[in-house]
Amino acid sequence: IWTTIEECLNPPVIFEKDRGWFTTEPFSEPEVFDFPEGIGPVECVNVEHEEVLLIPRWVDAKRVTFKYGLGNEFIDVLRTLHKLGLDSTTPVMVKGQSVSPRDVVAACLPDPATLGDKMSGKTCAGLWVRGTGKDGQPRSTYYYHVVDNEWSMSEYGDQAVVWQTAINPIIALELLHEGTWTGVGVLGPEAFPAQPFLDKLVEYGSPWGMREQD
Template sequence: MSTVLVIGAGGVSSVCVHKMAMNKDIFSDIHLASRTRRKCDAIAASVKECTGVDIATYEIDAEEVPAMVNLIRQVKPSLVVNLALPYQDLPIMDACLEAGVNYLDTANYEPKDEAKFEYSWQWAYHDRFKQAGIMALLGSGFDPGVTSVFTMWLKKHKLKTIRTLDILDCNGGDHGQHFATNFNPEINIREVTAPARHWENGEFVETPAMAKKVEFDFEAVGPKNMYMMYHEELESLAKFNPEMERARFWMTFGDQYITHLTVLQNVGMTSIEPIKYKGVEIIPLQFLAAVLPKPETLGETTKGNTNIGCIATGEALDGSGEKTFYIKNICSHEAAYEETGNQAVSYTTGVPAMIGSAMMVQGIWTGVGVFNMEEMDPDPFMDMLNKHGLPWTVEELPGPVEF
């Protein structure tokens, strides 16, 4: 039984808080804070209606460290769950350090003024968290998060070493909009428009954004075009699996999405460079995000499935030579909405955030310092995925899959 403080009030937060309330034996007291309190109140009202559990709400600017410290000391949580924006990671970690409280997030730090995803800023906190006797767990979403755990489960149970790894993220849902993103538009577009990077022969290789496209037939979705891009778990997976020869991340996008994004990029709407408009300084991408449909509003209209998994090839644990395994989860947008009022992209991140929190508050995953998901025992996390809405399957493929 424990008290948790969740920061952020988007779709992922809504799913996480709903799932926490469904597990009252683990989370006895849930608090929710964001810059806009009415969003917290809306989530709290939905949770109350669905589960009967009361959620306390607060208004907070997560970038104001003294205010965050005061709130943490007021709530007295055993864990702060950061489901805000990636560029707020460091201020929230600073607040947790000052207040002496454990920390969890779902995405690595990214500076506001540069689309640069890497763990170095957060890894630099390791000694300070260790000296404070507290734990930070990074990337407890789906990708990063579940994909990292999938990989380490294969390495624990199927493969002695991993030679090649491909992470495949397919959203086969249709929300009926001309153009919308299924998670925070600002972060989504920054990720997609950044140069692609993949791990090969001991270093990262950079290629132009969206330059490599292949078709793949996804179970419960069908054939989809997927594009190689950079995603932060490649950095941690390479660090904790130094034998890997190659690791890549792929994400599916429909032709309509690509067409809209190309036009928006060509006219400067995806830029993060400030401009002046009628004497007011604005950032085009933030303005675009403000006028696009909010991800948390897409649940009711989104139909179809997500299919996210890992294909790993390496030396078999039983000494039978090289083998290839495909481990994945398929999630229904309709089922996710029925359970939590959110679409599956929010669901597949919010549920792992709840499970990672459960691992920490129950003392199943412990440590002092800053940790990635790859450093933890995958088995209890994998068990909870099956029990809490994200069941997974694993199959042996006839041989390596070449894209």
């Protein structure tokens, strides 16, 4: 929850080719997106995340954003924490003890990794690409990865969000170890070929999907 507060309340970064990187207000540009595999429509808002900084370095994109489907209730909670200063990491003195307000909030809430048996449903991470296809016609495609909490709990004992987050560096390390991914210096995931990574997802029993958008 500590990092969730951080990335949701930081000014989101947006990239535009003719403008470069710039920031906007938290929770800006709300839009409803219809997610696949029965998840359905969810309102998504801009959130600060590293993909916006990395993708334009290796992909010729006109505009890049990153959005979360947070829900109005959670957004209201985050805004209240911010108004009260409880998102701050600057220590304050409480009865002679120096404590960080955000540390207190995190300590009062359950560890999300322990909530798997109380959760149900699916989580989806995806990339929506809009542009021109190889045939010269407009194309809008959504690449996605869905994890069902029931599956991840039964197969790995981890809730869906934790598992989906953890599998990415695991696969990346395997590809580096095998020599499938190679390079020099500091490189983001976008600098490497995607297909070997996608194939590994299938090997782990959690395949990716692709949907053409209207």
